[in-house]
Amino acid sequence: MNGDWLMRGRDGRLSVYQLSGATVLCRAERGPGGPWTDPRTVGGDQKLHPVLAVGQGADGYAHLVSWRPTTKGESGLVHSTHFRPRLAALDWNPIGHPDKKGDRTGQPAVAVDARGRAHVFVRNTDGGVSLLAQKEKGGWEPWRDLKGREVQDGLAAVTGESGRIDLYATAPGAVLYWRQEEPGAQPVLQEALETGVRPGTLHALATSPDSTTVFYTDDAGDLRAWRPGSKPATLLPSAGPGPVTAVRCDLGGHDCTLLAQRSAGGRVAFAAYPTELESAGAWWTESGPQLPVDALVSLAVDEDDRLVAATLSPSTGQLLLSGRKDEPGLALEAWRSV
Incomplete structure (x- = not known):
């Protein structure tokens, strides 16, 4: 999956999106802190490939994108909007193919602008x-070619506090950066950071009114943070092989960035530091039980601004949740199965 699959909806309830065979399932809180609904199919009975991208706008609506098989050897992208976690999502709507037709070309990413x-x-x-962008009054603009060369899978799209969208991608020996100069404008390739980078490890986060930060693992296994226009900062050794997830939250009255990653030992590792102050340093603290090797990690803040962490194993469907205790520091409650 691409994007934050644990999110707070328009009604304040948390929801989780997960792949299950040829379908996408959603579970949601019935009330603050639970209990949770049973898994429900999203978007109707359309059969999908096992791929999902999730994005969310300031309005709280979730946008989901996947590939579906069309004819033999060919596929097309589909989109659904989920307005509230406990309501049914819209049916999957075909939105085409970047090359007009053909098989899957890569893992999609989705971001939602201020409108x-x-x-x-x-x-x-x-x-x-x-790029395929929605029109403000319905429908879709034509496909646009944003250029780039030798782009690898694992795009990271993020909406800044300004409402404009940034896109990051990896290429051999580089992280590429596209910026949307004005709302609704076509993002333009602005910068290519020459760096060793492991494909599939990008995660982007809005970190100030004018900046987004992308996290990635370099060839040496270190987790690095980069804001375009500056040099990347080395945070700490990566806890595990996959990407980190990140969220901004209040810790002790300070705006902090919290990182989480499945560690090499199989547990969830957390690290926090003051937002955009990588020089302050960070260190990993592991939590919870040992997880399956395919376990995913996601972070969110609930309607009470309380940090919530989730892990999900696609092979078993097991969903585990933990929340921050009401005490100083980053102490977490016991992990519970939902």
């Missing part, structure tokens, strides 16, 4: 990135 318009990014067969 609630979804922007879908995906690799194309020329090795660059293509």
Whole structure:
């Protein structure tokens, strides 16, 4: 999955999106802190490939994008909007293919601008990135080629506090950065950071009114943070092989960035530091039980601004949750199965 699959909806309830065979399932809180609904199919009975991208706008609506099989050897992208976690999502709507037709070209990513318009990014067969953006009054703009060369899978799209969208991607020996200069404008390739980077480890986060930060693991296994226009900062050794997830939250009255990652030992590792102050340093603290090797990790803040962490194993469907205790520091409650 691409994006934050644990999120707070418009009604304040937390929800979780998960892949299950050829479908996408959603579970949601019935009330603050639970209990949770049983898994429900999202988007109707359309059969999908096992891939999902999730994005959310300031309005709280979730936008989901996946690939579906069309004819033999070919696929097309589909989109659904979920307005409230406990209501049914819209049916999957076909939105086309970056090359007009063909098989899957890569894992999509989706971000939503300040006006609630979804922007879908995906690799194309020329090795660059293509964009499909919603119109403000319904429908979709034509596909746009954002260029780029040798782009690898694992795009990271993020909406800044300004409402404009940034896109990050990896290429051999580089992290590429596209910026949307004005709302609704086509993002433009602005910068290519020459760096060793492991594909599939990007995660982007809005960290100030004018900046977004992308986290990635370099060739040496270190977790690094980069804001375009500056040099990347080394935070600490990566806890495990996969990408981190990140969220901003209040810790002791300070705006902090909290990172989480499945550690090499199989538990969830957490690290926090003052937002955009990487020089303050960070260190990992592990929590919870040992998880399956395919376990995913996601973070969110609930309607009471309380930190919530979740892990999900696609192979078993096991969902575990933990929340921050009402005490100083980053103490977490016991992990519970939902």
